[in-house]
Amino acid sequence: MLDNIAGQTFAQCLPATAEDGHVVNIGRLDGAESTINLDHLSYRHLNVHGVSFGFTRDWEMADIIAGLLPDVIPAVARGEIRPVIGRAADITDFQQAAGRLRSGEAVGKIVLTLASA
Structure with missing residues (x-):
């Protein structure tokens, strides 16, 4: 799950993410603070990643882009993500x-x- 909004939208991403899934926050349009239900995080065995493109290190960006290649980039090419x-x-x-x-x-x-x- 990619979260561009943050704030309470971030908290809503947790129960909407597949079990053993990943939530990546890449924006703060609704603010930098959120209150989350830890059960949504723990019981679903979620991984949470924070990315700030203005301050991301080169080696991190390479891993992020590589992670997008198998699923996200083809979905964009097919018009499934617009x-x-x-x-x-x-x-x-x-x-x-x-x-x-x-x-x-x-x-x-x-x-x-x-x-x-």
């Missing part, structure tokens, strides 16, 4: 796009586009 794009904006509007992300109003990803020549 990003939620909330808005597209010209790259010159990057400050407005960043402000929208910081405000918490953005739903989905903001894609910055380059004007065609």
Whole structure:
């Protein structure tokens, strides 16, 4: 299970993850704190991993990417996993796009586009 939200969404990921599964937190959109039910973690024998792409060491990133290759990357190629794009904006509007992300109003990803020549 990949958790981009954190906060209480992280706690909800635990009972939704397969037994002996892995929960990987890679974002903090809802904040860095969460209260979890330890039974959901322990009884399901879950592994929890925290990743911060801004501070991840090279050797960790290699392992993470290698772990995505067998299942996740093919699922993306088949269209089974698709990003939620909330808005597209010209790259010159990057400050407005960043402000929208910081405000918490953005739903989905903001894609910055380059004007065609």
